[in-house]
Amino acid sequence: MAEPSIQENGPDVRVERDGDLAIVTIDRPKALNALSPDVLSALLTAFETLSAEGSAVRGVLLTGAGGRAFVAGADIRSMAELTPEQGEDASRLGHRVAAAIEGLPAPVIACVDGFALGGGLELALACDFIYATDASSFGQPEVHLGLIPGFGGTVRLPRAVGLARAKELIYTGRRIDAAEAIEIGLVSRSFADRDALFAGARATLDEVRANAAPAVGLAKRVLVDAAGRRTESATELEIAGFGDAFRTEDMHEGVAAFIEKRVPEFTGA
Secondary structure (H helix, E strand, O other): OOOOEEOOOOOOOOEEEEEEEEEEOOHHHHHOOEOHHHHHHHHHOOOOHHHHHHHOOOOOOOOOEOOEEEEEOOOHHHHOOOOOOHHHHHHHHHHHHHHHHHHHHOOOOEEEOOOEHHHHHHHHOOOOOEEOOOOOOOOOOOOHOOOOOOOHHHHHHHHOHHHHHHHHHHHHHEEEEHHHHOOOOOOEEOOOOOHHHHHHHHHHHHHHOOOOHHHHHHHHHHHHHHOOOOOOHHHHHHHHHHHHHOOOHHHHHHHHHHHOOOOOOOOOO
């Protein structure tokens, strides 16, 4: 396998490319990968750039460097002197990053090794699903600082674990370990260590990449857009997405391959 190429997106974020797989790493380990405005801006640029590549990107792993934290939260020092209006601007930037992750047609797996707290958990929740090492922990501790989640926690956490559990976690600010996170549906799978985590995430993306890229992208679009909507509205999104699938060459190839009892040769078109 060729050595992955590395693209710098800022002093604290790097993007490595291994064919059609991208690994986005928040590289600020001394600060436990805290989400400063510069880090958020670099993440926004990274995901907007990946999205512009279309089907050339088939999967993304999002992680934090250092082995202690995925992201331990927002950069609290940078928030200390903010006005209410500046606080809204900071929140809006975090939401733009989350929207860029959700808007990427390819699946994004949050690979959590260590703390995923506050903004870190919110960043992970914007991904398609969360994989974690057994030593990881999760929480929304903003109330301990007189704050509330500002990067999407009040929206995405209830969708992941249900409203009552989300209220409990947000109101108390308590941390949970990987075992409890799996139990309540926050984390999809856990692994013994970082190496196993990335091997498992890559294996999942290998399964995804064997399928038609347009179909995966359409499924993600419908799932993201339909979340939280009334059934009547959500089903209309699915109907439209199902119709759009018929516009793709891969759909016709997949059906033909099924009828002819052969392996489909998808092209991403």
